[in-house]
Amino acid sequence: MPSTETAPRTGALPSAPGSEWWRTAVIYQIYPRSFADASGDGIGDLPGITAKLDDLAELGVDAIWLSPFQRSPQKDAGYDVSDYCDVDPLFGTLEDFDAMLDGAHGRSIRVIVDLVPNHSSDQHEWFQQALAAGPGSRERARYMFRDGQGAHGELPPNNWESVFGGPAWTRVVEEDGAPGQWYLHLFDSTQPDFDWTNDEVREEFRRILRFWLDRGVDGFRVDVAHGMIKADGLPDYTPDPDAGSMGGEEAGVPYWGQDGVHEIYRDWHTLLAEYDGDRALCAEAWLPTPEQTALWVRPDEMHQAFNFAYLETGWDAAALRDVVDESIRAYAAVGAPSTWVLSNHDVVRHASRLALTAENPQGHGIGPDSPGKPIPEVGLRRARAATALMLALPGSAYLYQGEELGLPEVIDIPGEARQDPTWFRTGGERYGRDGCRVPLPWTSTGDAYGFNDTGASWLPQPAEWATLARDQQVDDPASTLSLYRALLEARRAHGLGSGALEWIDGLGPDAVAFRNGEVTVVANAGTTPIALPEGVVIVASGPIDGDRLPADTTVWMAQG
Template identity: 60%
Template sequence: MSLSLTPVHDHDADDAAWWRHAVIYQIYPRSFADGDGNGIGDLPGARAKLGYLKDLGVDAVWFSPFFVSPQADAGYDVADYRDIDPLFGTLADFEGLLQDAEQLGLKIIVDLVPNHSSDEHPWFQAALASPPGSPERARYMFRDGHGDGGWEPPNNWESVFGGPAWTRVTEADGTPGQWYLHLFDTKQPDFNWDNAEVHQEFLDILSFWGERGVAGFRVDVAAGLVKKPGLPDYDGTHDQMNADADVQPTANAPMWDQDGVHAIFESWRALLDTYGEPDRILCAEAWVHPPERAALYVRPTEFHQAFNFYFLECPWRAADYRRVITDSLRVCDTVGAPATWVLSNHDVVRHATRLALPVGERRPNGIFATDPQPDLELGLRRARAGTAMMLGLTGSAYVYQGEELGLPEATELPDELREDPVYLRTGKEQAGRDGCRVPLPWAAGEPGLGFGPTGKTWLPQPDSFAPLAADAQDGVEGSTLELYRSLLRLRHERELGLGSLSFVEDYADPDVLAFVNTGRNDAYPTLVVVNFGAEPVALPAGAEVLVASGPLVDEGVPTDTTVWAALSE
């Protein structure tokens, strides 16, 4: 058949490295699976579910932090980067998990948190016990205050989590002392990346885990390590996760996306490259604007991947997705990097709920029970269509635990159970991220929906989770779990992660997005059609449906539905 095509991306090399086309599954450890029955997920629980992930069809697994931590920010406040928190298990548990994963052909990626440590880290405790100007304090961002007696903070910066970004310490002699910077919670002091000891420490940490066989590192707050010299006041938004593209929170902000970060990551890449095949990778969490700035992080001497947050934030409209996909592939191609697509993670409202919110409005940071409640049926239909669109694209993709079950955001959590520092530091005005972190449902008929052997769960599971439990969907035609399995199987078989991509211009309807992914070397031309409009749209004559995100109608592809179809010559 003949289609009118606009090419936007050429296919990748036949011998492209694994990470250029991988699908990577994110495990949020405390909410994935509980092995010991205390209601909190752990490494033994995750290890027991590796077979499930292999059957799902992913290539690698990224674990959010499991290091020793007081858990002020769910493990993103690290007290010891070289050991496992007893909450999650032991180093022996992790090494056993690595061995099992290797036997299954799954790679393991760990989370690295280099912007800040816990205030309970030995380095920070030593800093508190040492005088101003000491080598111990030089590892962090300590500064004298302004005004009489230093009672004013060093500048006007605000925390991403709400409130001031500075906290004053009490010196060893009991007097009010210096201030330290924390772009996040007070218990997360920022490292000083002008300090050589900090540089060497993280190279050593990379080596510690690299030598144990991990396949790479997802790097938290990658754009925040270096601050502008002099730490000048800043009157723009301080929120790196701001969803309003017109605001561009990182543009010219002195705490985000400073050019000096790139030398750090070049040294990390040089270290990981010494391991040889298979590649050990770095993936950047970098909420930066515009896309051209984000591309700088994935130059050949730095990160292998960077999450595509433009795709995650895109409004549910055909024209918006076409623009984001085009721009993303264009800027990645300028530096020879693959696009890395993502729709959900542990920091945002789950896309099975988010996509049912009013189109074009800013994404909320969590949803309260008293807020207007999104339509779960609409959200799931769009989420399935959105995932089918994402997995049909070339490059790499990340899947957040539970999205393969179609889990919605848990919006009815009792406020007294919320643990996210966002909720507390915003004066309880923002619900925060607990709603996307609720423990997974594994068995519909068991206590705690099979999360662990005792039925305990650290956050309560909503009633909507029970019919979405993994065992309730396993083998059920049309279930979200089986849809993900089909999409991932076909993506691998048709080598879509390596393919060229062209937009199809044959549809006059502006609510239709259609593209062709050729697979490697044009071997498997696959038509992907996404209908964002109210009326059904027809497939081209001769197109053979491979998979659809929802039921089709006689007229073709109905609203909020994505179809993959094989194209014949």
């Protein structure tokens, strides 16, 4: 990896001891290539983000998380990194990053950047050196190279499958032209896995962490944080075909959730503690239960972990009560906050997902031929109610760009326009994640709906973006954008992030009802109205009929 260094810049924003910002923060995920495009090439960029910081400050978020913007061949939208310490020219320059960071900090918005430590791009300097160096070399020891099985090594080392479909092993051709070793790639064949038992790999990622911390970032979201360490001997494993692709519904997977990952994060925790401002680590760890996920946020490890159990829970009152209880209990047991989330760049947007009537395993996506497609009106109503419920829970919360506009999953993307590796590696059997990554609509007019001034867009935008654009919602008190602004303002005013939950019984089986401090929250996940307790409405996800809460609606109330 290049040894580019930077002189330390201004530190991250301060945080008071005992009240670390990440315990209660609302963090807004930016998918840079789809947020705002200042250059006009059809791909969002860092100057585009900087130009929209006032909009994010007005929304009321505490921090932003940027999906990868580092140098990359873009075979997996930047999750195939070729240089961890530089900005890909698609997104701008390091100077553009610094300007964006300073602009965010000037508005009291913290900045978290994505880190992809499980694998690199096959164009990474280290992997190219490994191909040239040959078997048994120091260069190959940085990655998971293995000899094949069979009389001539013609079979892969084991039967593991890629998350994106197809085999997880690719055989290389050696310098002499002969078939050679195989390398592991849990994702695309252009994303070789590092060997994290190698001290050189560990030291290099310490350098990468310091590079960005010295620039002033407030933390890292760690991609595939439950990967990196593989079970000794790399035993065969056949996943459940009905389970999610990242291991969230299965236990005992030899390449997910191995104990050795915790040693890595203890080391990183110590490194981050050297810096001011409570720098934070957030784990993307798809594990079967909140109890298992909580192991990633023990006091000397990471600070947050995405609550995928909550994200994957349907719009069902009993299931929601159970997962909230289980989450608060599990995370509190290790002194960490629950970190709630409903959407991100890898899942069907919750304005569509909550109205699906057919199973859709994580990562598969939905498209024109998918069964059980959502009814848009039902999906939006439930999404607004689900967000109002989530933002009332104590702890931290993540929002995904565009959900504040009520954006649904884009279903009708033509096959020739799709770009997710999942689509190609499964021969179109799985639609993949393009539907949640379509560039945002900022204005109701213009060929790219304000994403840029040229009309270019790396994924096609649907005509309905005109009615959902930000400029159509900003002054409409009934809009989803106005709802999000009201929720975030009230959440802060009433200290809900640092509060405590007390369940309220007696409102019926379809109610999710609790008190958080002085605020009473009631969500109706059923089909018929339910009677509300007495109180004054602070904010509601939809119209309320007197003292009756309609279906698919959430209300926050204060004592009258």
